[in-house]
Amino acid sequence: MNRDNIVIEAHGLTKRFGTFTATDHITLSVCEGEIFGFLGANGAGKTTAMRMLCGLSKPTAGTARVAGYDVATEAEKVKRNIGYMSQKFSLYDDLTVAENLRLFGGIYGMKRSEVKAKTRDVLVELDMVATLNQRVAALPLGWKQKLAFSLAVFHEPKIVFLDEPTGGVDPVTRRRFWELIYRAADRGVTVFVTTHYMDEAEYCDRVSIMVDGQIRALDTPARLKETYHAASMYDVFYALARTARRGE
Amino acid sequence: MKQFSAFLLKEFRHMGRDWRTLLILVVMPVVMVLLFGYAITTEVTQTRTAVLDPTHDYLTRRITDRIAANPFFELTATCASAEEVDALFREGRIDLAVVFAPELASAKAADASAVVQLLIDGSEPNQAAVRQGYAMQVIQEELLTASVASGEPVTDVSAQIPLINVSTRMLYNPQGKSAYNFVPAVIGMILLLLCTLMSSISIVREKENGTMEVLLASPLSPAVIIAAKLVPYFVVGMVNLLSILCLAHFVMGVPVEGSLVAFLALSVLYIGVALALGLLISTLVSTQLAAMLLSMLMIVPTMYLSGLVFQLDAMPLPAQAVSTIIPARWFMDGARRLMIQGVEVRHLFTNFMVLGAELLVLFGLSVLLFKKRLE
Structure with missing residues (x-):
């Protein structure tokens, strides 16, 4: 982790839909190679905040710079430098593994030879070489998920945004998935991840906890537990989340 | 790109x-x-036709033959009574019936009552209209030929079917x-x-x-x-x-x-x-x-x-x-x-x-x- 190099920076980032303030003046900064956990109950405004940071949605107020580019005015450049994995794994089921990788390589303007070499590397790393020409629909959920992550970092972005990437898989598979995240972080990729699982929060370098659209706590898991006199991240989260006034 | x-x-x-x-x-x-x-297809073909002909004279047979020979009609039954015609309609076996009056051949100018009756299944109005027109044309032509041949005016028929020669020409889609x-x-x-x-x-x-x-x-x-x-x-x-x-x-x-x-x-x-x-x-x-x-x-x-x-x-x-x-x-x-x-x-x-x-x-x-x- 490189603490001198800030790659995500938000100041008073706000999004209103009519009279409803989904994200209310959030301020945070994330360093290069950091694994940043972005926690919050359903409806706390995580997804809205993340969409703004990815350049998918324009902020109502405040600013944010991602990979050095303004998310409101330079969304195109932001998108070029990030990877994104949605909750639904977002692969094309009717295409083969190779075709999925080739498609995303093409979308990010990678060369054919580059895509070929990278495809081999990725599948070796995932131990999925045999699946090269299999359709994604036939793969087990855990493999799809690993593949979806590899797709998100296929073009070697500086930052990868993961929106609840481990939904619906068992703890062992989740653990393996986090090994992939660590490996990416070791290569210098910044990981910005939302999750509902508090054991995963413990794996992060720092976490923020959102309640009612605002960031109520932001620190390392160890210091948060200390501050809230809690035994686990679950207790920290529960202490904060129950103050929420807004429902689902 | x-x-x-x-x-x-x-x-x-x-x-x-x-x-x-x-x-x-x-x-x-x-x-x-x-x-x-x-x-x-909306074209009307194969009209199943029954004929009720009590007299069986020269003229009615000519008309019946004309109908039988026409590819538009299919002569499916020759009935002996009106009840028989009715039954065929009810069973859905015919679309059209031609009923000749018993006195057709001997009809005189003074007798203006119907001499040829057409019964048509009207449950499909468009098709019925086409069938009616075609059947009338065939019968009319035959009656006309008959009257010319015998030199007698066929006034009894003209009371029913005006003897105006309508010639229709369809534009753009002649068939x-x-x-x-x-x-x-x-x-x-x-x-x-x-x-x-x-x-x-x-x-x-x-x-x-x-x-x-x-x-x-x-x-x-x-x-x-x-x-x-x-x-x-x-x-x-x-x-x-x-x-x-x-x-x-x-x-x-x-x-x-x-x-x-x-x-x-x-x-x-x-x-x-x-x-x-x-x-x-x-x-x-x-x-x-x-x-x-x-x-x-x-x-x-x-x-x-x-x-x-x-x-x-x-x-x-x-x-x-x-x-x-x-x-x-x-x-x-x-x-x-x-x-x-x-x-x-x-x-x-x-x-x-x-x-x-x-x-x-x-x-x-x-x-x-x-x-x-x-x-």
């Missing part, structure tokens, strides 16, 4: 992988043309073939069905699977995404258009009287409108099922208000007013006039203008809604 081609390749792959969709895309149009061309009329209509219907329904479903599927989110988070611009989603269906539309046209022209003998270039231009414009409609639907809904229902909801009234099934002139004014915004109406009207009437392009100015305006409005509206979702 490279991004675009990578994305386009994926779209064609989707199409190729899904054999059910492929079947719909390729086989349905051909089946529909053949159905409309051959099976579903009255319904395939001529249906081919442009079927093209209009198929293009709408494929381009609107399929394109909207294909876009909404990306939303439903969460892949749209990933695509939007990529450097692909929304314009490229939309274009790459629509181009394959444009290609499918063109392929279908040309295959139907060839099938109609070379197999069924439907003429293309007017300018082929103008016809293709009109079709391209119409495909554009159908795709824009599909795009609009895709921005309004978020599930494939909803996209399908909404597409169907738009396609069904189109069928009825486009002049395909029912005549527009005969509709109440509000329905006629609604029909003026239906793209298929303008396409079918234009296509019919180009193919069958062979009119010059300048007579289709309104058709081109309306379709062009609709293309702009629908496309503009969907781009607006698409962008709004991103805000």
Whole structure:
């Protein structure tokens, strides 16, 4: 982790839909190679905040710079430098593994030879070489998920945004998935991840906890537990989340 | 450009992988043309006819023979009583009955009562009208010949059937073939069905699977995404258009009287409108099922208000007013006039203008809604 190099920076980032303030003046900064956990109950405004940071949605107020580019005015450049994995794994089921990788390589303007070499590397790393020409629909959920992550970092972005990437898989598979995240972080990729699982929060370098659209706590898991006199991240989260006034 | 081609390749792959969709895309149009061309026909043939002839004289036999020899009629029964005729109608075994009065041959000028009665199954009014006209013509001709031959005036008949020689000449479609009329209509219907329904479903599927989110988070611009989603269906539309046209022209003998270039231009414009409609639907809904229902909801009234099934002139004014915004109406009207009437392009100015305006409005509206979702 490189603490001198800030790659995500938000100041008073706000999004209103009519009279409803989904994200209310959030301020945070994330360093290069950091694994940043972005926690919050359903409806706390995580997804809205993340969409703004990815350049998918324009902020109502405040600013944010991602990979050095303004998310409101330079969304195109932001998108070029990030990877994104949605909750639904977002692969094309009717295409083969190779075709999925080739498609995303093409979308990010990678060369054919580059895509070929990278495809081999990725599948070796995932131990999925045999699946090269299999359709994604036939793969087990855990493999799809690993593949979806590899797709998100296929073009070697500086930052990868993961929106609840481990939904619906068992703890062992989740653990393996986090090994992939660590490996990416070791290569210098910044990981910005939302999750509902508090054991995963413990794996992060720092976490923020959102309640009612605002960031109520932001620190390392160890210091948060200390501050809230809690035994686990679950207790920290529960202490904060129950103050929420807004429902689902 | 490279991004675009990578994305386009994926779209064609989707199409190729899904054999059910492929079947719909390729086989349905051909089946529909053949159905409309051959099976579903509004021409009246094979009228099953019964004759009730109590006298059995020279004249009635001549008329009966004429009917039997006519390919339009099929003499299925010779009845002995009115009850028998009635029974045949009730059993649905005849469409028409010719009942001769017992005194037909010996009828005199003073006797003006009906001498030949035609009974027609009126449950299908249009067909009944055609059958009536044809049967009357045959009988009238025979009576006329008989009267000329015998030198007697056939006043008793003229009281029933005025002896005016009406000569009808059908313009543009001299054989009255319904395939001529249906081919442009079927093209209009198929293009709408494929381009609107399929394109909207294909876009909404990306939303439903969460892949749209990933695509939007990529450097692909929304314009490229939309274009790459629509181009394959444009290609499918063109392929279908040309295959139907060839099938109609070379197999069924439907003429293309007017300018082929103008016809293709009109079709391209119409495909554009159908795709824009599909795009609009895709921005309004978020599930494939909803996209399908909404597409169907738009396609069904189109069928009825486009002049395909029912005549527009005969509709109440509000329905006629609604029909003026239906793209298929303008396409079918234009296509019919180009193919069958062979009119010059300048007579289709309104058709081109309306379709062009609709293309702009629908496309503009969907781009607006698409962008709004991103805000």
